[in-house]
Amino acid sequence: MQYDCIIVGGGFAGLQAAIQLGRYRHNVAVIDAAEGRSTMCRSYHNLIGFPIGIGGAELLALGRQQAEQLGIHFIKAVVVRAEKAEDGLLLHTADEVSFRCKRLLIATGVKDRIPSFPELIPCLGISAYICPDCDGYEVADQQTLVLGAGNAGARMALTLTHWTSDLIYINHERSPVDRELLDLLADKGIPYIEQAIQSVNAEQAQFNGIVLEDGSTLACERCFVAFGGNEVRSGFAKQLGVELMDNKHIIVDPRTKLTSVRNVWAAGDVAAHSEMVTIAMGDGSQAAIWIHKSLIATSM
Incomplete structure (x- = not known):
């Protein structure tokens, strides 16, 4: 099976993109390891509509439920390798399962270095x-x-x-x-x-x-x-030839969130921007808009 788009990373950028692409009625899968930084914060206080705060896990659960209602598929796995294929892209997971897609959105985020307390x-x-x-x-x-x-x-x-x-x-x-x-x-x-x-x-x-x-x-x-030294999770993006900054953040077009590689987008903290929930969501929506435009352009 080939998806219209696979989103790697189910944090705020990935989920927002999934919801937008679901509303465009595309066939989309989210591959997520469920261990991103957004799962750790017990309360976000700077989001509109939540003046007393909302936990990351709760907000993610609500977002996933919303995406599933739009037909988005969720796969718990870790992507370890990616390659270009004749008809799109091929992703390989740590448990040796492969997935094909026409478009790819990388929303793998950043892992904070937190002491072991x-x-x-x-x-x-x-x-x-x-x-x-x-x-x-x-x-x-x-x-x-x-x-x-x-x-x-x-x-x-x-x-x-x-x-x-x-x-x-x-x-x-x-x-x-x-x-x-x-x-x-x-x-x-x-x-x-x-x-x-x-x-x-x-x-x-x-x-x-x-x-x-x-x-x-x-x-x-x-x-x-x-503590510094946070891990920017752009490893498999590099395998595709995606251009990275010296600090390993993915370079994207400011308007479309398209990377230097055709049919590959990036959004959220893995790209270079201010690392906030609201900005990650905006990135996800913006990437989804342009992924949609590219998909319908090939079908006309």
């Missing part, structure tokens, strides 16, 4: 945050710990000074920090601690602070995580 996960989006554009407002005028590594953590602490001056940066991995950034931290009165975190104190979704390796504790009800 399981207590943090239930707090994400509620009392522990990753994206300052999304959630800087949530720590306004509150004491906040920045749990991070090297320059990435230092830059996060400096960024958060727009909302609060009560910050402490803990360089958990003791990674080097540029002298210029250390001077800026000092100028802003942000304490800098170069010490590993022994454990995280949290109860359900409430972050309560950390215990450092020397046994001392820092009590706090808010934190940001900034």
